[in-house]
Amino acid sequence: MSDIPIPISFSAIAPEIVLLATASVILVVGVFLPGELARRLSAAASVIALGAAAAVSATQFEDTARYAFDHTLRIDAFGQGGRMLIFVSGLLAVCVAFGMRDLRERGVEYHALLLAACAGMSLLAVANSFVTTFVALELFSICLYVLVAIETDDLLSLEGGLKYLIVGSVGAAFLLYGAALAYGATGALEFDRMRAALSHGDPHGVLLMAGIAFVLVGLGFKANAAPFHMWTPDAYEGAPTPVTAFMSAATKAVALVIALRVLVTAFPRQSDVWEIGLAGIIFACFIAGNLGALRQSNVKRLLAYSTVAHSGFLLTAVAAHSALGGRALLYYLTIYAAMNVGAFAIVAMREREIGRPAEIRDFAGWGYRRPFVSIAMVVFMLSLAGFPPTGGFLGKLYIWSAAVANGQTYLAIAGAIATVVGLVYYLRVPFALFDRDAAVPAAARPANFPLDAGVTVVTAVVVLGFGIIPSPLIDLARTASSSLFG
Amino acid sequence: MHVGVAWFLGVSAVLFGIGLYGVFTRRSPIILLLSVEIMLNGSNLALISVARYWGEQSGQVFALVVMAVAASEVVVGLGLVVAMARRRADLDVDSLTGLRN
């Protein structure tokens, strides 16, 4: 029992402090300001706070790995990389939301909750103990439950929030129970101490195996991995589109970052067993995600199922549990975040034009009226489908290389087959966009969203730029990954 | 018979399973929230019994945290339920079919 006071490391949690302080200020000040002004100010403050948090993480990126708060946190480049990804996704989500008139009344809460969610994710990215993991996970989850349902006038939004909450809580309970079982097998809750406790003796105790299985299930819920993905389409469709964009990018990123961290830090000797479990989940992701996406006509639902299928690819990198896999994971997560945020930003633009959820047919012929945005959408779809020269292609190749290097060629082959099926639904969007026969749709409302367009351009540049010149990103990912694998 | 940690863990597993069954079979959001509470309580019992077994404080602290988390979940969940109840009469997860294709 180390009940002696421990040094409080403010530098370790600097980003969280920045974000939560800003959130509090927004909440307090927002009360006294008229709605529109409060929304604008809180958006500006959020952008600054997220930018500052990302900058702080960036300055600490190359630092040597260290533990903080008596091993409940591990501050390393891997976590900082995850943090930066989260903060940038949050920043883009703020930008996407800026044009949303419907959020006007909720602007303050929206931004405060978004900042708090980022803080929770950021904590999770560096968590080194199941206690921290659980608290951080719940911190951001609760923010997301509310954010999904923030359109309280809209029943779909509430429904999405409620389903997400219930299923998410079940996932959290699984994680918790798994942690309790692993705690029972090791007597420790910190990942590194668990590994130390497991470093000798039989690595395959049944209690421990049960614990790992439950932890995997719990994280699977958050990473919307099949078969724990049933909340995904509902929450994604019900949520306001900027929230969907944020969830798809940041939640996925942080869930996979922590999954890799738990598995390789705490249970490296058990890798033979959880590799198999992950393989099962990966196959389920490919099947459920692809079959689900094939029959969607709503673009958000289609993208929701596509994220399920993508969990399969990303988990392939986790299953490789090597420095190469970590690198591939971070590389693909970055691209993945960019293409999802970009795609959802475009969906948001179209929704605002037509004033209702966008079906694929609502995009028919749109490419001839808004060619540049539509070309960006094509880029995102091609990247999701894995075509060169986009980052999506290199990410897949990278992940498959990691899988092959770890002797899991069958996962790469399954991924290849899943990619083929994915084409069928991803390419429906470009086909619709440039459908020659469709009447060019007229705008229901004047549509001019400079911030959305900015987000689209930035994300498209990321997707294409890191596809053509990937070395800078790969170098960063290498630094981050090696800090985890030491 | 000696009641050791294994017995407590067994009870915790049964509680967890009961909660899981409830989540899968019931449809009223209130009952679903209650079922989740049972799952969390089962986990808490496991944590506390393991903490006792190892003579280690962490598990108890963890369990306290879980209580706070559960309370937060309930607040948000009930907030959602109330917000929905304001806007529609029927509260049944299965009839929430607006979000389906």
Next chain:
Amino acid sequence: MTSALIFLPLAGALAVAILPLPRRLTEGLALLVTLAECALGAAALIGFDAHGGAQYVENHGWISDFGLNAAVRYHVSMDGLSLFMVLLTAVGIAAAAGAAVRLGRERPRAYFALLLVLEFALVLLFTAQDMVLFYVGWEAMMIPLYVLMGIWGGAGRRAATMQFIVYTLVGSLLMLVAIATLGVTAHTFDLPALVARPHESTWLFLAFAAAFCIKAPLFPLHGWLPSAYRESSPEVTALLSGVISKAGAYGLLRFAVPLFPSTAHDWRWLLLGLALAGLLYGSLIAFRQPDARGVMAYSSLGQMNLIVIGIFAFNVNGSTGAIFQMVNHGVVSVAAFLLIGIVEARTGTDLLASLGGLANGRPMFSTVFLIAALWALAVPGSSVFVSELYILIGAFQQAALLGAAAALGMVLAAMYMLRWYSALAHEDDGERVPHGMTDLRPGELAIAVPLILLLLALTAYPFGVMDRV
């Protein structure tokens, strides 16, 4: 030099897409770029040393460390095979662009930009010496093709495009996994380094072979072919048949066989059998097609399978003939499909039953069609005859029965091509042939005549190609 060949079309594509020029200038600019590419290719041919192996080498780092120290490099060069494939691409694209100008495509900026992107990708894949780089070209080639087919195609374009995508991507992605495996196990993606240490792996070979055989296409992987050839615009069909199918054969020659020589040798009978079946099947089916495109499509299938026979005959005659036949067939089928396109533009159909009599009072039409048909049926003395003969000799050396059966394919080719020509050109004017339909116009001749001249040049001096490969 190689980089100039690769990036000139890309720069042209960007310029065409971005500059807000009127239609005429856009078309002119695009045409200029394609012709400049031809000129560059010709310069490369002149400077090419027939016995110098890989030339115009450029090797730079691209992705420094792609894991396990397997770097991906921008490594391009040209040997004889690459050079002639690049030249074929340049000529084919130039002809297609000319035809597109002639036929007048909607949204010319996008159309020509995509054509030029296609050219970029093709040149890249024909010159790449790094497997990842090759794959980038291989897939990048598909994107403009999908768009060209899916937007500017005929009524059934959507289903045809989707079928094409799924077929080709199944093979491609398996190949991508195989590339990843090779790279990770050998710690390099560099083709010369990999070829220097041959591999033996059945599934890797089959993954590569599948990708290339679908694109070629080898029988029975040709399911996408009929609808794709029918629903695309004539230029795109010409490119599909003339150039892009050659990318499949090129892949077999450049990757599948050299990387896994012993495995390929073990599996040769499967491929030879399928190719033989494809040759006879394509030739027979071509006979029964009601439309001009259908005949050429199945003829193309048969010819590609003949090329595969040449490749897997595993001797010098077979492979030399295959390469020469790739060039010949490329030019012939580009010419044939573009001519069909001209007929379609005049009459609105390519059904043989509704056409006919094109030779009546239209000497240019008649001549050009006749030359294309004669070359396609490999009339003795033509360059195609030379290359097919080489393939047959190769096949005979492998097995007499194989050679005999392949010769049967040639006889069938003569029959269906004659039917094709006579249905189009002879008899009275068909019901859909407008009264007083004009002969070929200068603009059309400007496209057709260079191709014909090229065929004559190949015939006159076949060793110009065969010595260099």
Next chain:
Amino acid sequence: MTYDIVFVVASALAIISALGVILSGNPFHSALALIGNLVALAALYLLLQSDFLAAAQVIVYAGAVMIMFLFVIAYLGGRATEPVRARPWWQTLAALAAAVAVVVEVGFAIEEQAFGDGASVSEAFGAPQAIAASFLGRYVLTFEATSVLLLIAAVGGVTLAAHRPAPREEGAVSAFEIERPAPEVSLQAEVVDALTRFDVVRAGQVRDEDGET
């Protein structure tokens, strides 16, 4: 011996009340059963020398959280009662299978794991002082994060449940109040649906909002 009897009684009570929560048709009864469950668990915590947790369980959980539940149930009145439509039998079976699988798996794990007698602990174990020391020492960050969590939950609860007259301009339509297309139903879709989701009625059943079937 007393220890064993208390254990048996308390755990039986906990399990029975938990069953009561999930089997009762009346949410009010369910909530009351959960209170029983919480109290029984508190007794088990006492057996585990976790006095502070037992107290917290009763005061925070049974005292505060459950009161909130009861308030909401009272507010909803009859609407909180579960509609009688039953789930398809195979869903119930699947749920049962999942629950039994969890219990069996963990039971097997416990059986296999050779637990010793457990550490001997001093009187101070589980005392408020010890918990406080942990919270302010090793777990100070967790403590702070938990407090933020509670604050966020409060903000969220207010955001969601606060009554807010719709402040929209005249004639403006909410972005999402629209006619939705009827779902396309196919056998394949049905099967996929059944395999991939458990929380929904089968496609083609009542869509109560539009009155379509």
